[in-house]
Amino acid sequence: MRCIDTTSTPGFFDVVGGTDRSQAATMVLAPGQSTGGPENAHAASDQWLYVVAGEGTATIAGDRVDLEPGVLVLVEPGETHEITNTGDDPLETVNVYAPPEY
Known part of the structure; x- marks a missing residue:
């Protein structure tokens, strides 16, 4: 068992844990980023992307998804994707990759 505090990660994108089968990362996008x-x-x-705070959009394989706290989005292998912060506050997400990507 592992327990990771994701509130203290310092950067834009930080891998915070992983195994041979999966990996977790935090991401924080500034407004407009x-x-x-x-x-x-x-x-x-x-790639599972869970929105912790903020708001934005995800464009996945040409489809747009609105992001807000509590939204969980799956980006499947091969799907192109872009995440944009459209709000006035940081967009904070926890991302899980299976198998590990980074």
């Missing part, structure tokens, strides 16, 4: 884009895809990993 985006990550990913039309070429960004994970070849073999599912």
Whole structure:
């Protein structure tokens, strides 16, 4: 068993734990900041993105999803994706990759 405090991660993207089968990371986007884009895809990993705080959008394989606290989104292998903070506060997410991506 592992218990990780995700509230004290310092950067924009931090891998906070993992095993041979999966990996967890935190991500914080400043207002107006985006990550990913039309070429960004994970070849073999599912990415689960859970919104902790803030608001934004995810564009996944051309489809737009609104992000707000409590939303959980699955980005499947090969799907291009971009995450954008559209709010006035940081967009904070916890991301799980299976198998590990980073």
